[in-house]
Amino acid sequence: MNDAYTIGITLALENGVSAGIEEIRRDLQELNRTVDTSIGELIRLDTLIGATLRAVHQAAHESGLMQIAEAGQRLTARPLPIRVSPAPLRQVEPELSEQPATSVANGMPVVRNETTASPSVAARGEPVPLIMHSSPARLTLPPAAAPPPQPKTSLPLQLATSQPAAPTAQPQPIAPSRLMMSVNAPLPSKADVTTSAGYPPLLPIAAPAALPNTPRSTNTVSASPALTTFPPTGRTQTLQPADLAGLVRRLAPLSVEAPSDRPATPSSRGEGRVGDYAQSTVPVPSIGGLRQVEGSWTEPPYERPLTVAPFPTLRTPDSRRDLRDEVAITNVGIPQGPAAPTAMSAPGAKISMTPPFVASSTGPILSEQNQSAGSETGHVFLDGQLVGRWMREHLAQLAARPPSGSTGFDPKLSMMWPGAPIQA
Amino acid sequence: MIANLSEVSTRLGRIDLEAVHQCALEEMAQQIEDAVRSVLSHPPRSEHDVPWIRSGGLQGSIAHEVDVDGARIGSTSMVALYQELGTRNDPPRLFLAPVAAALGEAVAQAIGGAVVDAIRAALGGDATSDVSK
Numbered sequence: 001m002n003d004a005y006t007i008g009i010t011l012a013l014e015n016g017v018s019a020g021i022e023e024i025r026r027d028l029q030e031l032n033r034t035v036d037t038s039i040g041e042l043i044r045l046d047t048l049i050g051a052t053l054r055a056v057h058q059a060a061h062e063s064g065l066m067q068i069a070e071a072g073q074r075l076t077a078r079p080l081p082i083r084v085s086p087a088p089l090r091q092v093e094p095e096l097s098e099q100p101a102t103s104v105a106n107g108m109p110v111v112r113n114e115t116t117a118s119p120s121v122a123a124r125g126e127p128v129p130l131i132m133h134s135s136p137a138r139l140t141l142p143p144a145a146a147p148p149p150q151p152k153t154s155l156p157l158q159l160a161t162s163q164p165a166a167p168t169a170q171p172q173p174i175a176p177s178r179l180m181m182s183v184n185a186p187l188p189s190k191a192d193v194t195t196s197a198g199y200p201p202l203l204p205i206a207a208p209a210a211l212p213n214t215p216r217s218t219n220t221v222s223a224s225p226a227l228t229t230f231p232p233t234g235r236t237q238t239l240q241p242a243d244l245a246g247l248v249r250r251l252a253p254l255s256v257e258a259p260s261d262r263p264a265t266p267s268s269r270g271e272g273r274v275g276d277y278a279q280s281t282v283p284v285p286s287i288g289g290l291r292q293v294e295g296s297w298t299e300p301p302y303e304r305p306l307t308v309a310p311f312p313t314l315r316t317p318d319s320r321r322d323l324r325d326e327v328a329i330t331n332v333g334i335p336q337g338p339a340a341p342t343a344m345s346a347p348g349a350k351i352s353m354t355p356p357f358v359a360s361s362t363g364p365i366l367s368e369q370n371q372s373a374g375s376e377t378g379h380v381f382l383d384g385q386l387v388g389r390w391m392r393e394h395l396a397q398l399a400a401r402p403p404s405g406s407t408g409f410d411p412k413l414s415m416m417w418p419g420a421p422i423q424a
Numbered sequence: 425m426i427a428n429l430s431e432v433s434t435r436l437g438r439i440d441l442e443a444v445h446q447c448a449l450e451e452m453a454q455q456i457e458d459a460v461r462s463v464l465s466h467p468p469r470s471e472h473d474v475p476w477i478r479s480g481g482l483q484g485s486i487a488h489e490v491d492v493d494g495a496r497i498g499s500t501s502m503v504a505l506y507q508e509l510g511t512r513n514d515p516p517r518l519f520l521a522p523v524a525a526a527l528g529e530a531v532a533q534a535i536g537g538a539v540v541d542a543i544r545a546a547l548g549g550d551a552t553s554d555v556s557k
Contacts, residue, residue, distance in 0.1 A: 005487075006505040008498015009456060009524045011449060011531060015493075017539050018441045028433040035429065 435546045441539065442492050448538035452531040453488035453495035459523040460486050460497065475507040475517050482507065 060066050416422070464483040468476040477483060485501035498504075498520075510516030 004500045005496060005498030006500060006502055007508050007520060008496050009460075009520055011453060011456075011495040011497075013445055013449060013494050013535065015441065015445060021436055021439060021441065021543070025433045025436045028429050028436070032429040032433065 432547065435548070436543070439542055439546045441542070444538055444542045445535065446490055446492060448535040449495040450490045452527075452534055453490050453497050456497045456523060456527055456531070457486055457488045459527060460520060463519045463523060473517060474519050475503075 057066075060069075461483055463474055464486070465477055466474050468478065470476070475482060482499065482501055482503050485499040485504060486497070487500070488495060488497040504520075506514065507517045508520055
């Protein structure tokens, strides 16, 4: 550098590029050596793998695996169609079948007439026992050629009594709910007997023949064997008290018209026996309570008797407590287990019952019965009048209490303003 | 096109960075010298923040020299020293420092760009691309 300059500008170059380039060169050379080594290893592995593959191929060819592999590849390239055999058709019951009936002669479907009903069994003169018999009932179904049941135009099932009906009798389309009552069997059915007027019965139309053999619930009135026995003849019957013992025993909470004369005592586990009913707390309804009308059953409408506990006249401190107790237990309706709405055991059968509550006159005692019968539900009705009285008493007591706390502001305790006379 | 890493390393080793640096410094020093000469070209009775040109001796004394580690642009005249630093009677009239401050960044970028162009040329890339990127 020339030092002759008295003054000047110096451009000093700090060369870091050369060092960087040199470092890069060293890394590249090392990487190159590593790559060369790796390439050599790969070449050696390739040689070994080639030898192994050749040995394996030779062994596979000798053992016949090559042919299997080639066959698998061909199958993969062209998959065979899979054929699934159809499932066997299920044999359908004739009463449940909705397919068109086929004529035996030519095998052609028979044209149905939807407006005409098939003749009943009774019309054909075939003796068929009544379904409500205690003996195993049998449901006679129309043959396969008969038209299937049509909704609201023809009867789903035809029931007939053992007594043949008149040959000229023609089935009339009726409502399904009153089917068994008005067609060929004017006798009261189980559903009609156990159903109040406000709940039209729903008969077990689907499979009535299974009723006698089906296990029945103890809560169902129709489960009583004595109830299901009706004479097959006669259009008007007289129900005997012995036959209706089970019915009365279970219908007592539903329609109470004639209270029992004798005092009620807790009943043991009686199931539809007269003796058990005599010891029961449920009042005995009269036979007239179940009025049998020609062709149908009617019962008086259900009315819950109004029961109001007397208001305590003695106004003592304990009177309010007694009043609360009375309010708590007064007019208690207890659901009756046997009369509770339950489904019949027959498949597809439904039955409607009367309101599951009973008058409060026998409430506490009936509660014990329900406990013995396994009932776990209950309803408590509070009389609004009694509650209002209790509220009035309570508010009056609160209003009569002496007032507590400050009633006003005393100005003497406030601060004195400047110049105010100080009183001794 | 680079064939392998060995060729890359070889090409990188062929780069003569000293020559590249010296060439770039020479070019930049010449630019600075020209800028200083242009500053010393103000006639008398003009703005006197910079020295006036009277005989052209100061302007003619500006020169530069370049070596491997850097470059130096200066004057061998004592008048340059007096004008740049000032005396007891004359205030300093800067003509070197403003030029160095104005061209310092451009000189650095130019030298770096020259190195990048050299590396690209060595590796087979386009040496004519913009070095500022």
